[in-house]
Amino acid sequence: MHALKKNRPLRRIVLASAATVSGMVLLLSLKPHASPTTALAVPAPSSSSSASSGSTGSTGSTGSGGSGGSTTTATKTVTGDTVQTQWGPVQVRVTIKGGKLTDVTAVQYPTDNPRDQQINSYALPRLRSEALQAQSANIDTVSGATYTSGGYRQSLQSALDSARG
Incomplete structure (x- = not known):
């Protein structure tokens, strides 16, 4: 024993x-989601490029050019500021035709790993749909994509502000 x-x-x-x-x-x-040095190095170049791209890109086009052409509808395409989130940069481009938001495209969003791609594959279409429906940046956060939603909303608001002024 x-x-x-x-x-x-x-x-x-x-x-x-x-x-x-x-x-x-x-x-x-x-593994960490993103290395801290990469996240710190990205904002400096992005902020200078977004300032130049945020004010450019407006084009004019005529409406139904068939008979007379009396109605002229301006189409503006504006890229919003790049917003640095915890998981990567988010930037959107908006198209406004006749004072109405007609298209929202995510130009930059986190794609570093398969999880980012999975999240954004369902979050970005929902955010786009809500923005087009609301006609503003007053949209809901997509569950599971909190940081991307916040960055999307901020970039969308900056693009809308640039398009108005």
């Missing part, structure tokens, strides 16, 4: 050590 009692503590030590090593291996195998 005395020999069995000596084996129990050793068995517990071996099992605890194996569990600790396994836990450390799992913990160290986790």
